Amino acid sequence: MPRSLPVLLAVTLAAGCTAAGDTGGGETATGGTGPITFATGRDTTAYLQPLLDRWNQAHPAEKVTLLELPEAADEQRAQMAANLQAQSSRYDVLGLDVVWTAEFAENGWIIPLERGLFPLDRFLPPVVETAVYKNKLWAVPYTSNAGLLYYRTDLVDKPPKTWAELRDQSREIDKKHNVGGYAGQFLAYEGLTVNFSEAVQSAGGEIISRDGTAVTFDPATGGTALEFLLQGLREGWIPKEALTYKEEESRLAFQEGELAFARNWPHAYGPAKARLGDKLGVTRLPGLDGPGSSTLGGVNLAISAYSKNQHTAQEFIRYFTSLENERRVLTEGSFPPVWTELYDDPDLIKRFPYLPVLKESILAAKPRPVSANYTQVSLVIASSVAKALANPSPETADDVAVSMKSELEEIIRTQ
Template structure:
């Protein structure tokens, strides 16, 4: 677009005549050409406006299909263009931040990681959902995913999908799934003593997954990373307990030798290879095991995420994507309407069945079409209803880095000093000391 304007401007400068009579004759065609070129750069010319939807790259076709479905359902009032963001969460956030900081009015709908709404809302880059739009956005929507989209009491996005971890295990090695971390580590030690596969696969690399592991354990122990107003760290005995469990696993026979480098997909591959007995991971591992190792799939089972205490259920940290409307959009009303369409029953069902992304609409978990492909649907729903969320703050990136860097590698964790260090770093982050990544 900018290049077209520059070319047209240069054409006018080069063609500028010395006599006024010739000036008019030559400038009019140039202006006509400029109008045609600018029209070609617009959002559809005389046709319906184009709503630009920026979201994670989806190889299943579910997102592209949703854009097509909603374009058709609009009855010609708008069309949705799905733009793929980079594959990594950091790359996605970076591109959106750059566009919004420049007040890009072509950003209409955004798929935000559940950790971003607070940051984007505080920067006034996204619009709140109010009135009838808010009512429709919250109807039949699970409460915990809605919490990720809320900041200072206002709803700033609508949950598109969600995610939660379960305990996956081999029934040929473990006839009854462990209920707590202590039971699971004891079972792993006994399997190791017998010379059987015994690893507990979990995300131990120095990245967001390590923060999620710690946050889940802290919440499961009855604590939280931040206080209720997100103004100060709230780390205490539950955090020390969480760090102690992480270290206990890391120095036990249950630890995969690659623990400090492992992410979700490496966990999946290790389980599929037959070297592990347990895996803490998202539901995408189920269809993957079915396709990659049918023999082992016959013994692949699921159970609730293990608890820290036997009398307190675990509170896994959820993931997912929330749809937000750009504050500089030229088509705000249509963008709100389109976002609701993108996350309707049909499109959430398709995303679940094709992409393995758990829906945020409660009623879908009783739909036979979902249960057929998601035999663990009831466990996912139960997990989502008692789930925890990541620390909700505009400074989340710094908070996450403080946690993942301090606790890496897990085998070197010194629980009490490390928790104190994390607390100091979070205090600095909340006071905007240091650089925001």
């Protein structure tokens, strides 16, 4: 999930880098069995412990202990980084945000894994990409995520596929029903990086090359993406209040009837459905000329380079990402799984009607910019876009896009 930036930046600047593949624990998890610790974000749904109990009952000599880190991802990362910089063996399995792969690999904090040990061909392909860096597998996908467009079926006859349709429908609904148009997550934090990255992708562009070595951001395309948001603010179909929205604020505004459309993650479906019932619709994000491209979210499981029981950690990851447990990830934890076939299961679709749309969104999604200095990249994007949104004049978009590219090139040049 998205995270705030200042803590992340501070930890990143403090971290020392080593070459990817120079792992304190060897090239692959080949030895070491015994008790392990699974460090991940706080379990807010209480579904994790029963899964761990099943493992522990079958592996009494290799029990796993859950170490719940703070709910906020930036604080999770800060604690992991401090532990790994100290080369501590306290953590064995790490629940990593999908955007941390490059950094953790470059720092030598995690070890590469043998692809053949995991059924990656049965996972959603874009999700697997988030665990790969410099042609090595550094983690195993555990949960996925992609942005969706939530809309009111009582106000919208046919959901928009393009930005122009979103604009026109939002303005018409406001005139007829006095209901606000569209909002995403536009506060200056990681969520704004996500929303802008989605806009760039949905306009046909990208920000950084897939290998993280070059800035491929085109200021013209970036300006078009930014102008989509600026125009909404100027014309009022994106309310000014949206500049203060994170996930929860945008979810509440939508389900309380203040918006006709809202961009959010799948976790917002349950509460919105409970509130709106049959008035709730879900579709893919719109784009410049057709359906847009979401940003990938989710959690991958990696093994600490300093774990003393890497073989047990590897076997635990194989168990934890199995088809049976991935089904429980959805049904008991309400998180998007990574196995493709679960999105086509009729019983699951009946229970979670958004699954077909979510599958389409994940397959069309792209990772956030890949960089060992991701937090600095994200800070530049979020702060630049926030500055533009605060002054949404027609001249702003192109100037901000040119400046943003220059700052990003400086980060990539010095990494």
